[in-house]
Amino acid sequence: MLTRLSYRIHTTLERYFPEQRLFLKSDTDTRFIRLRPSTQAIAVVVGSLVLAWTILATAILLMDSISAGTSREQIARQQVLYEHRLNDLSDDRDLRANEAASAQKRFNLALAQVASMQARLLASEDRRRELETGIDVIQNTLRGVIKERDQVREQLAAVVTPDAGRSEEEKLRDTEATVDFLTSSLGSTAQERDVMEGAAAKADERVAAITLEKQQLETSNDVIFTQLEQALTVSVEPLDKMFRQAGLDPEDMLSAVRKGYGGQGGPLTPIVLSTKGLPALKSEARANAILKDLDNMNLYRMAAFKAPFGMPVNTSVRYTSGFGGRDDPFGRGHRKHEGQDLAGDYGAPILASADGTVTFAGWSNGYGRLIKIQHAFGIETRYGHLSQIRVEVGQKVSRGDRIGDMGNSGRSTGTHLHYEIRIGGSAINPMTFIKAAKNVF
Numbered sequence: 001m002l003t004r005l006s007y008r009i010h011t012t013l014e015r016y017f018p019e020q021r022l023f024l025k026s027d028t029d030t031r032f033i034r035l036r037p038s039t040q041a042i043a044v045v046v047g048s049l050v051l052a053w054t055i056l057a058t059a060i061l062l063m064d065s066i067s068a069g070t071s072r073e074q075i076a077r078q079q080v081l082y083e084h085r086l087n088d089l090s091d092d093r094d095l096r097a098n099e100a101a102s103a104q105k106r107f108n109l110a111l112a113q114v115a116s117m118q119a120r121l122l123a124s125e126d127r128r129r130e131l132e133t134g135i136d137v138i139q140n141t142l143r144g145v146i147k148e149r150d151q152v153r154e155q156l157a158a159v160v161t162p163d164a165g166r167s168e169e170e171k172l173r174d175t176e177a178t179v180d181f182l183t184s185s186l187g188s189t190a191q192e193r194d195v196m197e198g199a200a201a202k203a204d205e206r207v208a209a210i211t212l213e214k215q216q217l218e219t220s221n222d223v224i225f226t227q228l229e230q231a232l233t234v235s236v237e238p239l240d241k242m243f244r245q246a247g248l249d250p251e252d253m254l255s256a257v258r259k260g261y262g263g264q265g266g267p268l269t270p271i272v273l274s275t276k277g278l279p280a281l282k283s284e285a286r287a288n289a290i291l292k293d294l295d296n297m298n299l300y301r302m303a304a305f306k307a308p309f310g311m312p313v314n315t316s317v318r319y320t321s322g323f324g325g326r327d328d329p330f331g332r333g334h335r336k337h338e339g340q341d342l343a344g345d346y347g348a349p350i351l352a353s354a355d356g357t358v359t360f361a362g363w364s365n366g367y368g369r370l371i372k373i374q375h376a377f378g379i380e381t382r383y384g385h386l387s388q389i390r391v392e393v394g395q396k397v398s399r400g401d402r403i404g405d406m407g408n409s410g411r412s413t414g415t416h417l418h419y420e421i422r423i424g425g426s427a428i429n430p431m432t433f434i435k436a437a438k439n440v441f
Contacts, residue, residue: 013037017044086316092438099238107297110228114290117224121287124217127210134203138196145192225286229293239300242309245436247428253303253377254296306376308353308430309437310399312383312419313406317344320416323429338427339382339420340434346415348406350383352397353419353433361389367418368410371403380425384418385410 017040021033243250321341352373359380360372367384371391374380387407397403408415421430 010037013041017041082318086318089438096438107294110290110294113224113228114287114294117221117287120217120221124214131203131207131210134206138200138203141196145189145196148189225290228290229286239297239304242436243300243303243307246307246309246433247423248307248377250300253307254299256377257299257303257306303376304437305355305399307379308375308381308421308433310351310353311434312351312353312381312417313342313344313348314351315344315348317342317348317417319343323427323431339384339418340430341416341418343414343416344406346406346408347387349402350386350404350406350417352399352401352403353381354379354399356381356397358391358393358395358397358403361391361393364410366411368412369404369407370410373397373403378424380422382418382420382422384420385412385416 014037017037019037020035020040025031240250243253319340320343321337323340324337350371354373354375356373356375358371359374360370362370364370364384367382369384369386369389371383371386371389372380373383383404385407386404386409388405389403390405391397391403406415406417412418419430421428421433
């Protein structure tokens with residue numbers, strides 16, 4: 001059976017590979033090598049395998065080379081793109097910083113103008129009171145002159161009344177004395193009248209001058225108030241928009257800050273010019289509205305430092321894994337990523353993004369070296385994978401204080417900062433605060 005099978009195989013191979021003889025001739029002899037069909041088949045198969053392996057290996061090497069080159073180019077392009085984006089972010093941050101400085105200058109200018117306006121309003125009120133006092137004096141003097149005139153008329157009427165019991169000579173003497181008295185009284189009365197007319201004319205001139213000055217002052221104040229109101233609108237609107245974009249209610253935050261700073265007095269105290277229960281002047285109402293807006297702007301500034309609107313790093317970084325679902329870098333399936341990763345240099349400074357109190361500073365599974373800071377309004381920030389911790393539990397920190405160094409501790413595949421923001425214990429996207437503050441700070 002085996003012999004018949006071998007014979008069939010040999011016969012089949014002989015059809016495709018007939019027996020060949022390779023002659024080797026020398027000077028003295030001629031020899032040959034017989035190549036059987038099976039030998040030729042084996043040689044062809046081996047040669048084909050070697051050729052296929054060579055082609056496959058070459059293709060794999062070429063693909064690896066091309067893939068490596070493409071990856072390097074992609075990495076280079078991404079690096080250039082990130083550098084451009086970082087430069088743009090840096091320029092935008094500088095622009096916002098300049099805008100904030102300009103807003104602070106406008107704020108200081110507004111305070112100076114309000115103080116000057118308040119002084120001018122008080123001076124105008126004093127001049128008005130002086131004018132009222134002068135008019136009252138003039139009126140009282142005129143009343144006295146009129147009363148004296150009436151008394152003289154009564155005396156004159158009594159003198160000219162006929163008296164049948166007196167002689168003509170006595171009547172003549174009495175008449176001459178009466179005329180002299182009347183002449184003297186009328187002369188002094190005329191002099192007093194002339195003096196009072198001059199005083200009244202001067203008072204009218206002064207009233208007209210004060211009225212004109214008051215109109216000019218009201219026009220100037222209207223221009224100043226308009227500019228101040230516009231400056232406040234430009235300064236307050238970005239802050240209000242920043243809080244709303246971050247998902248925070250500005251009214252609630254202002255109310256919370258106002259409760260924490262409940263002291264009375266200061267340059268932003270409402271102006272009260274009238275102490276007689278009279279209605280407030282229009283300028284007084286506008287000034288108080290501006291002072292209220294300035295107070296709100298100051299409260300916005302305090303609230304901005306209490307909420308995490310600051311950047312946790314001040315060096316060049318690359319935004320890597322964002323907030324939300326992602327594939328676990330250690331191959332443990334799809335997991336939720338509750339923060340924003342910022343990759344940078346090992347040991348780069350990590351900064352507090354808002355004023356607060358350190359509630360945790362130590363090692364935590366997964367986070368590695370971790371810092372937790374409790375802020376106002378029920379907000380908490382977390383800073384993970386640090387290489388060094390520079391604060392202690394219970395320590396008060398301000399926005400921009402260095403609290404640690406960037407590292408690679410815990411469940412981390414590279415040097416970066418894991419930055420979280422939590423409100424009421426629930427994690428939110430930190431980019432919400434970062435993007436909201438980008439147009440202000």
